[in-house]
Amino acid sequence: MFYPGELSRYFVSHRVYRSELEYVSLLGRGRPRNYDDSPAKMTLKNNRFGYKKTSTNSVRLAFPLREKYVVGYYDFINVSKIQVDLDRAKNFVMLRYFNVLSAIRDMPEKEYTLINQVLNGVETEEVLQAVDYFQSKWKSINDIRSLANELRSEALSYEQHDIVLALKMMTMAKKLRPGGPFINKKIEEYESILEGKK
Structure with missing residues (x-):
């Protein structure tokens, strides 16, 4: 949530909203007690009710601050040697995203209402x-x-x-x-x- 006013010198920026790609990928986690993330057996999560658009509120950081943050971010990745783990995590999300697309095409007719429900707002x-x-x-x-x-x-x-x-x-x-x-x-x-x- 965005609170207008002067920002503190130090703060943590937490992204509340996922990207559409991440949202769709997470639909592939399936339903409780029925988990199988292969496209042939995948079932979409049925406790999701569409993709919520991001808030229009925003905070803009001055370029020097943003540049310093980005440089520090990549320095941290290099020092901690987690780039391989990050790439593996990204690839996992992408693979499950494409599995969800494949599963949607192959869903039985009875899932028509569910597909409209969970993909409402996805563009x-x-x-x-x-x-x-x-x-x-x-x-x-x-x-x-x-x-x-x-x-x-x-x-x-x-x-x-x-x-x-x-x-x-x-x-x-x-x-x-x-x-x-x-x-x-x-x-x-x-x-x-x-x-x-x-």
Whole structure:
């Protein structure tokens, strides 16, 4: 929180808000008792409600002070020999970020509400593209399901007076839904009827 007025000579600046990248990466920590950060099994944290924008309040340090701070910061890293650890930590965050993007694309349809919930406010282009892919994928799948249902219904309406046409329609439905047990059962039934008429 920012308090207007003169700053003390010494203070600790604590960043309250994470970057969008860090926020999205942390979504990959998963849900309690269901942790697996591989893209194939990843579940997003469901106790997050969107990315909060940073405060508009700011403190500007005079250039000499800022330069002195930056030089001191890198001197500390060199003296303490933690650069390798810092790089490893950054790489871990980046890897989990890209795993989250991959997981979003592969999420089941039931996670639609969760994705909208946890990614509310996120504007990073890569994330938006992953969400678009997820939405488009399930829209296409649902369109195919709908068409298969329509063909199945039409076939049923014709089976009493045009079994050949009914078989053609049910066969087209099978191409869209090859594992449909009812569709496969009806095709066998229609073929059996036609075979008996020969």
